[in-house]
Amino acid sequence: MNDAKEILKKSKLRPTIQRVAIVDYIIGKHKVHITAAKLIKYLKNKKINISLATIYNNLNELADKGILKKFYVNNDKMWFDTNLQDHYHFYDSEKDELIDINKNEISFSKSPKIPNGKIKESINIIINLKNKN
Amino acid sequence: MNDAKEILKKSKLRPTIQRVAIVDYIIGKHKVHITAAKLIKYLKNKKINISLATIYNNLNELADKGILKKFYVNNDKMWFDTNLQDHYHFYDSEKDELIDINKNEISFSKSPKIPNGKIKESINIIINLKNKN
DNA sequence: TAGATTATTAGAATCATTCTAAACTAAAAA
DNA sequence: TTTTTAGTTTAGAATGATTCTAATAATCTA
Structure with missing residues (x-):
């Protein structure tokens, strides 16, 4: 049984042709940032025969199972990330591409006071890039 | 001439009833975070008789003229902010509200290396909040 | 293999935003 | 002032990403 099927089995998802293809793609690279359209x-x-609905169904399912992380960049679209660590992103709008910023590449010497009655749920940091000159 | 009309005149925008109403709203408060729907x-x-298209036209125009700042929060919607300083936000999803984080409330002791050939265009930081307990 | 369960799919629905083109209004020119 | 012109507003259509629907198909369990 290949790795993709293993992963799907562990998550109690049936290894359909479409799912295996998606998971194969995801595990074929170290770090992947995908959108439904790119995928x-x-x-x-x-x-591979696959519909957009299936892409969304499966990316969302994989995110629910903790195999991908789902997030948004600006208003553009929904992204899925195989990097499950806490981390941030550069966004290169030229190429419509994300680049990871590991948590240890940023540190705060001062953090804002969280409003009363609230706690921090998550932090999104996106550094938008443009070409030099 | 009221303040709203002054502001519009400076930006070479005709002071229509709709525009004056929007600008009146904006200058009536210290800090405003608005979406088209809320406005x-x-x-x-x-x-005030006004259509959604006009709301969008005008908020975008005011952003173009530098009177408002336009940005997005997660995937939700387009927000406009009267705070023109560089700053960041808490997002309270419970209330669908933003709270400013001034630039001086955050400082970095370590910043990530910008990829070659690129420069930083802008930084978005959103701290998502949830209710304590 | 049958029956139950889960997946896939085309296409419709949704929602925020933008576009279109017609009707209107303010400012400038005559 | 009227006329002209240039800028505005608007209803409703269009767009684009995502989700939903409900019919069909594939996989699993016994």
């Missing part, structure tokens, strides 16, 4: 393009290229 | 609700309440 369907890639899979269609590989001659 | 139209407020103005309709005040019996």
Whole structure:
């Protein structure tokens, strides 16, 4: 049984052709930032029959199972990330690409006071990049 | 001439009823975080005739003129902010409200290396809040 | 293999935002 | 002032990302 099927089995998800293809893609690289649009393009290229609805269903499911992390960049679109650590991103709008910023690459010497009655749920940091000159 | 009309004149925008109402709202408070939906609700309440398209047209125009700052929070919607300083936000999803974090409330002792050939365009920091307990 | 359960899919629905093009209004020119 | 012109507002259509629906198909369990 290949790794993708293993992973799916562990998460009690049936190893359909579509799911295996998605998970294969995800585990084939170290770090992946994907959007539904990018992923369907890639899979269609590989001659996998899959619909957009299935892409969304599965990316969301994998995020629910903790295999991917789901987040948004500006207002653009939904991104999924195989990097499950706490981390932040550069966003290169030129290439529509994300670059990880590991947690240890940023540190705060001063943090804002959390409003009364609230606690911090998550922090999103996105550093938008543009080309030099 | 009232302040709203002054501001519009300076920006070479005609002081229509709709524009004056929007700018009046904006300058009536110290710090305002608005979305199109919140603003139209407020103005309709005040019996101002205005369409959603006009709200968007004008908020975008005011952002272009530097009177408002436009940004996004997660994937939700487009927000406009009267605070023109560099700053960040808490987001209270419970109330769908933003709270400013002034730049001097955060400081970095370590910042990530910007990728080659790129420069920083802007930094978005959003601290998502949830209720304590 | 049958029956139960879970997946996939095309296409419709949704929601925030933008676009279109017609009707209107303010400012400038005559 | 009227006329002209340039800028505005608007209803409703269009857009684009995502989700929903409900019919069909694939997988699993016994």
